Amino acid sequence: MSWITDAHIHLSDPEYSKEMPFILKSMERIKLRACCVSEDYESSQRSLDLGLRSRLVLPFVGIHPQSAIDDLEPVITLIDKNSERITGIGEIGMDKTYVSDSEGLQRQEKVFRNMLSIAEKLRKPISIHSRATLDNILEILSSYSISGMLLHWFAGSKKQLKTAMESGCFVSYGPSMVYAKDKQVLLAQTNNDRILVETDGPVKFGRCFGLKSAQITFLTSVIFCAAKVFRKSYDDMSAEIEQNCRRYLGV
Numbered sequence: 001m002s003w004i005t006d007a008h009i010h011l012s013d014p015e016y017s018k019e020m021p022f023i024l025k026s027m028e029r030i031k032l033r034a035c036c037v038s039e040d041y042e043s044s045q046r047s048l049d050l051g052l053r054s055r056l057v058l059p060f061v062g063i064h065p066q067s068a069i070d071d072l073e074p075v076i077t078l079i080d081k082n083s084e085r086i087t088g089i090g091e092i093g094m095d096k097t098y099v100s101d102s103e104g105l106q107r108q109e110k111v112f113r114n115m116l117s118i119a120e121k122l123r124k125p126i127s128i129h130s131r132a133t134l135d136n137i138l139e140i141l142s143s144y145s146i147s148g149m150l151l152h153w154f155a156g157s158k159k160q161l162k163t164a165m166e167s168g169c170f171v172s173y174g175p176s177m178v179y180a181k182d183k184q185v186l187l188a189q190t191n192n193d194r195i196l197v198e199t200d201g202p203v204k205f206g207r208c209f210g211l212k213s214a215q216i217t218f219l220t221s222v223i224f225c226a227a228k229v230f231r232k233s234y235d236d237m238s239a240e241i242e243q244n245c246r247r248y249l250g251v
């Protein structure tokens, strides 16, 4: 059994805090690592703390578009002080659904560009949120030199997927793929060496997941579904995805 990695989960969310000892123990048992993304200063601090509690938690630090603020100093200082312990920068990006005017979107872009410059300088991979802004984001990324770029919860068109592949991005698919045919069609069109898997917990998932908050163990269903789409064995599929993840993280 090879290691598997959840490419995007908010383990620092308070939703998980009570269960954390159990979560960390089960991660050891089923050989599972997690890229633990953050949304603001507080969650970034919590992600770093979790990284200290377990070697299986890989802390990502950053400012989510929903938390885009003008004063970036506290987060920048946090990143500078802990750059050795930070695996990557995220969750960062843009999202038109969170703003009502162009000023709000400009603020998101400013924060996003700032985070990209930091990732470029520190040579860290990034985890990107791109809802309703994918074309814009792909355009912005082209002016930075970052080796590990992940478009998390990829939900673009086939054309956007092609551009993402040409730009060298990784894309990740999550639990909704298990019941959504359109996601499986998109996966089938994705370059095999660019696929990652995620749960984006604690997001809730419907259908077979019964509107439960995503648990890190949901990841195995996502890999099983991908294996079915590509007609591979579970072991081959998970080994392939894990190799992709190592390239994404640069380890």
Ligand SMILES: [Zn+2]
Binding pocket: 008, 010, 037, 091, 200
């Ligand atoms: Zn997320």
